[in-house]
Structure formats: structure tokens, C-alpha cells
Amino acid sequence: MDQKEKRLIRKVKKGDQQAFAELVDRYKNSVFAISLRMVGNTQEAEDLSQETFIRAFNHIDQYDHDRKFSTWLFRIATNISIDFLRRRKANVSLDAVVPGTEGLALSTIIPDGGELPDEMMMRKETEEMVQLEIRKLPEKYRSAVILKYIEDLSLKEISEVMDIPVGTVKTRIHRGREMLRKSITAGGGMRE
Amino acid sequence: MNCTSKKYLALMNKVLDHEATKQEEQVLDQHLALCEECRMHFNQLKYSTNLLNQLAHPQLPVGFTKSVLEQLPLEKRHAIREWGSRHPMLTAVAICAVPTLVMIGARHQNRSKNDYVLINASSDQS
Numbered sequence: 531m532d533q534k535e536k537r538l539i540r541k542v543k544k545g546d547q548q549a550f551a552e553l554v555d556r557y558k559n560s561v562f563a564i565s566l567r568m569v570g571n572t573q574e575a576e577d578l579s580q581e582t583f584i585r586a587f588n589h590i591d592q593y594d595h596d597r598k599f600s601t602w603l604f605r606i607a608t609n610i611s612i613d614f615l616r617r618r619k620a621n622v623s624l625d626a627v628v629p630g631t632e633g634l635a636l637s638t639i640i641p642d643g644g645e646l647p648d649e650m651m652m653r654k655e656t657e658e659m660v661q662l663e664i665r666k667l668p669e670k671y672r673s674a675v676i677l678k679y680i681e682d683l684s685l686k687e688i689s690e691v692m693d694i695p696v697g698t699v700k701t702r703i704h705r706g707r708e709m710l711r712k713s714i715t716a717g718g719g720m721r722e
Numbered sequence: 723m724n725c726t727s728k729k730y731l732a733l734m735n736k737v738l739d740h741e742a743t744k745q746e747e748q749v750l751d752q753h754l755a756l757c758e759e760c761r762m763h764f765n766q767l768k769y770s771t772n773l774l775n776q777l778a779h780p781q782l783p784v785g786f787t788k789s790v791l792e793q794l795p796l797e798k799r800h801a802i803r804e805w806g807s808r809h810p811m812l813t814a815v816a817i818c819a820v821p822t823l824v825m826i827g828a829r830h831q832n833r834s835k836n837d838y839v840l841i842n843a844s845s846d847q848s
């Protein structure tokens with residue numbers, strides 16, 4: 531962790547909200563990506579990202595400087611998403627949950643690159659299919675896969691975020707990867 | 723998977739986790755060249771993880787940080803609490819001083835209200 535970040539966190543511990551704003555700007559899109567891929571809906575993911583930062587601010591005293599700040603923050607983010615999913619599961623029957631990325635606007639998933647409309651549509655369909663399959667994964671596999679493939683964390687970092695041994699992280703990623711392979715290629719249509 | 727040994731599945735995972743040695747990679751390559759089933763399995767794994775890697779990273783709306791800040795506990799309250807825990811005596815003095823300040827403020831406000839009335843009255847006269 532760089533010195534500037536350490537300074538910012540020291541200020542936040544004294545209640546400095548401007549310093550906290552800088553931390554939010556640094557990590558908001560990573561936190562949003564985790565929440566989005568965990569719950570599959572942009573509006574809910576935005577709310578959960580807000581909740582993550584508010585909880586981080588209120589509990590900043592519990593943050594230990596020897597660990598990476600991002601690790602601590604991502605742990606809050608995954609926990610909040612998992613809590614949310616459990617609450618939702620308790621409240622709504624599974625059949626009533628609309629599958630897919632209902633909140634994902636086309637503009638948010640298409641990078642600027644002057645793609646043809648056909649390519650855009652195909653990319654959007656693929657995105658939705660992958661998101662749907664991620665959401666079918668059990669939560670503990672899902673969070674491991676997201677941290678690895680969306681956040682690009684190392685196995686060691688994932689073990690710190692999830693507070694489990696590296697060996698367990700590997701097992702979860704292997705199982706999640708295998709489930710995704712089966713479901714993604716189930717139709718036999720591997721698009722190249 | 724019907725391939726006689728799970729050994730190759732374990733090797734595939736090692737390669738995908740970037741934890742395989744050069745020699746292990748060669749062992750897998752040699753097997754994949756001979757075994758169509760494992761070759762397909764490995765290609766499907768790579769295909770799926772590539773799709774994960776390619777998922778978009780959408781951006782949050784511009785006002786996100788601001789709306790987070792608006793939901794934080796009030797800065798002053800937090801600052802006073804922090805400061806107070808370090809200087810309990812001074813805090814007590816400060817709290818006693820507050821009503822006095824409020825009274826002074828109120829008196830000051832009354833006076834300016836009177837001033838306002840006076841000016842109004844004088845403007846009525848002219």
C-alpha cells in the first residue's frame with residue numbers, strides 16, 4: 531500500500547471526510563464490480579456499494595494497517611452482497627427472481643470502440659449469459675470466482691479477503707470454474 | 723470425464739492457476755495432443771474463463787462519492803467526539819459555555835431586529 535493511502539486512512543480515522551472521499555474515488559469501481567457480479571443488478575449493486583463504504587467509514591477503527599486496505603474493503607463488499615442475497619432469498623421465492631442482468635443498460639457494458647450493432651448485440655447477449663451463469667453458482671464459489679476473474683486478485687489475496695486458507699480458495703475456484711464450463715458450453719455453442 | 727485418470731484435470735487446474743512448472747505444462751500438452759476428451763475439456767475451461775475476463779466493468783454514476791459522503795455521520799459531531807475523548811475537562815467547559823454563547827447570540831439578534839424596525843419606522847416618516 532502506498533504512503534499516500536496510509537496518510538489518507540490516518541486522516542479518515544480522525545473523522546476527515548474529504549480524505550475518505552479520495553478513498554471512495556480510488557475503489558468505488560472495484561467495489562461496484564464485485565457487488566454487480568454478486569447480485570446481477572446495477573441499481574442494487576450501487577446501493578450495496580454505498581453501504582460498503584458507509585460501513586467502512588463507520589468501522590475504520592477496526593482496520594489494521596498491516597493489511598492491505600483493498601483487502602479489508604473487498605471483504606466488507608462481499609459480505610454485504612452475501613447478506614443481501616440471503617435476505618432476498620428469505621423474502622422472495624426463487625421463481626420470482628428475474629434472471630439475468632435486468633438492470634444492465636447496453637451503454638454500460640459496451641466499451642467505446644465503434645463496434646457494429648450486430649457485434650454489440652452479440653456481446654450483450656454473451657454478457658447476459660455469463661452473468662446468469664455466475665449467479666447460479668453457490669455464493670462461496672461465486673465470490674471466489676469474481677475476486678479472481680473480475681478483480682484479478684491473486685489466490686493469496688483472495689484467501690485474505692475471504693479469510694480462508696489458500697487451499698480452500700483453490701478448491702472453490704476449481705469447482706466454480708468447472709460449473710461455469712459445464713453451463714456455459716452446455717448448448718454446444720462455443721463462439722470463437 | 724471418462725479419461726482414465728483425474729491426473730490431467732488436476733494439471734489443467736494447475737496450469738490455469740499459473741502454478742504449473744514447465745515440465746507439468748509439457749506433460750499436459752503431450753496428453754492433450756493424444757486425448758480429444760481432455761483437449762475439449764481444457765478448451766472449454768479456457769473459453770469460460772476468457773468470457774469472465776472479458777466481462778465489462780461498468781462505471782458508477784458521477785454523483786456516487788457525493789451521495790456516500792452525504793450519508794456519513796456529521797463530521798463535526800465525529801470530530802468533537804474524538805477531541806472530547808482526549809480532553810474531557812475542556813469538553814465539559816465547552817458545553818457549559820454553549821448556553822452563554824446562545825444567549826449572547828439571541829440578544830444580538832434581538833438588537834438587529836430592533837434596528838430593522840427602527841429603519842423601517844424612519845423610512846415611513848420620510
Ligand SMILES: [Zn+2]
Nearest residue numbers: 725730757760
Ligand atoms: Zn485425457
